[in-house]
Amino acid sequence: MITLIKGADVYAPTPLGINDILIAHDKIVEISPSISLQGGAVTVVDGKGCIAMPGLVDSLVHITGGGGEGGFHTRTPEMQLTEATLAGVTTVVGALGTDATTRTLPDLIAKARALYEEGISAYCYTGSYQLPARTITGSITDDILLIDTMIGIGEVAIADHRGSQPTARELAKVAADARVGGMLSGKGGIVSIHTGDASDQLTLLHEVINTTNIPASQFYPTHINRNQSLLEAGQRWCEAGGFIDMTTSTNEQFIEEGEIPAAQAIAWCLAQGIDASQLTMSSDGNASLPVFDAEGQLIGLEVGKVRSLFDAWQTLAKTEGVFLHDAIAVVTSSPASVLKLKNKGKLAAGCDADIVLCDAQSLDIRDVIARGKHMVSDNGVLIKGTFEA
Template sequence: MSVLKLIRGARVYAPQDLGVQDVLLGDQRVLAIAPEINLSAEWVEHVQAEGMLLLPGLVDSLVHIGGGGGEGGFHTRTPQMTLTDATLGGVTTVIGALGTDAVTRTLPDLLAKAHALEAEGITAYCYTGSYQIPVRTLMGNVTDDITLIDKFIGVGEVAIADHRSSQPNAAELARIAADARVAGMLAGKAGIVSIHVGDHPDKLDLLHQVVAESAIPATQYYPTHMNRNSELMQAGLAWAKLGGYLDVTTSTNAQFIAEGEIPAAQALAYYLQQGVPVSQLTMSSDGNASLPVFDPNGQLVGLEVGRVTSLYEAFCEAVQQHDVSIVDALHSVTLSPATILKLPHKGRIAVGADADLVLVEASNLRISKVFAKGREMVSDGQPIVKGTFAT
């Protein structure tokens, strides 16, 4: 049985372009990167990768891993994410969250699902809380949850500018951020506040108010769905000037686009063109969220489900259709979210980092192999490791 894997001759994007390198994997980590590594033994598995690109595993900062939706009745609750929903799209790290429904979807279930995904082979973290304020927690408060529960790295997604939110005020949001910030300091975590931004004209006004009126910096907040419409995207530029982060959502449908949503790849390209540093920009899938479809009279006629694989598709679209460099597009789905979330072992190819890797064809970016913590999960674009109950 091989103990080490040696990936030979791939062009490595870490996400910075390292050129053609050999990469040695062992003990779930990257052990060495060099132009030539010569190891020949029965316990070394060689992966020939000449003419291919080696990328970090993607970090998806918002996935409803336990399912979401429910706004159209109990039958509209979406299914849980499966292992291959992530791995077939090169995603090796997910951050799970509750959404509108924190009644039939619970934090214990979310936490259990994260541990299940970890047991199946990828890395999973969670946010405590949900859309609502007061924040639902496991241990009675945000600080204890983030400090004492390893999987919890922040709180959210707290909803603003949305009819489904608790209509929070600046003092309430500042208190949540302060509690999360202190917890992050104590536990060495991000303590980030994931912010669901709806389509109300208030847009980011509440975030600007809370930053102006408190000692909590803009970087404590992580607003998502920033490509919901062009007005919100414009508001994002002012937020970015404060040093704030911007996350755009890759799961969508034709109706959302027709109503003004900007595709994530296009939104990423726009923000980069406007001079927003890629370190402040991320894409996330909002996987397993519900995507409602309405008829002309506003009646719900169908539901689609957000796809984690849309994250890799948006990366490809940014490169192939919007002239975003591979380095920048990759940064937005690997190193940027990993850095924002204080996951130093994720989102990069470096000695000591987790061996989360995606091997793709250089000509069309088609995924060939996916490794999660050194374990091969996908080969020739097909899953070779499946979830516990997959057929």
């Protein structure tokens, strides 16, 4: 299976200029200005007029569904393959949320493996919102070390009424266990942190890194664009050496209540001098977007969309003052680096052949290649999920 992309403007995400990209099976073999191959086994893709960028890495997707805050009928549906591929997403990381009873870790692992068999790369976290953590083996370290798809734990909830209200000591122990599991397995061992809208914000994370030997880089807090105050707390977390993630799925009510659109939040952070390597966006796809009243009662519910990640990236890329390579990094190389997915998020020889071709003017998706397979062509689906109509 040999594919040759001809004449694309390549962003790796570092801009490389007009180049050809040679793919053999699931890897990039070569990127250079002129590659010539002959033979019927070579599929040639015309990349002229397009930018070629790495496939998007979505670090938080509820691939088996989420929700349930309003009762059983409010459990959200699982993600389908083309929800990712049509949005240029070639790598997803699945997680459990509030519900770790009817949504289970075995199901999460099975769904991740199913998505892999259908053509994209899929990983997952052990645990959920609550501590003590739900695990497969009885140990966070063992889950990360022994289960191939598991790369960390999350999303552990802080500053949220739905969380288990963990102490710094409890959270430090979780981080230490995940760190050791990551070290022994060569994985990230990251602790994905769901940050709620309570006033304590990221205080607990600062307490952990100030009183233990756990570095800030072990934590990966998300939903940092809930409001300007939390965004400024995120800036301080980056100054302490950490990473922050903005959520792209939103609704009008969230925005009216002070949430900052993800692209706008990233642009603000870049303007403050935060490096793009510390900034990411994720979709929170297929999660519930619950609206609560002052007493914590559910009054509204929508569903997160994986597509929102590409839409937010497109907005960011067109934002004045934001370099295109920085915008690309935020959804490719930055999350891949945080998660220590070494062959993801970049275009280079030896890396996984996850490539998105976008029209150079509109930045609309034209083609998507995942692990060397042509999944989307001319914005039309070539490969569907097993049970997609």
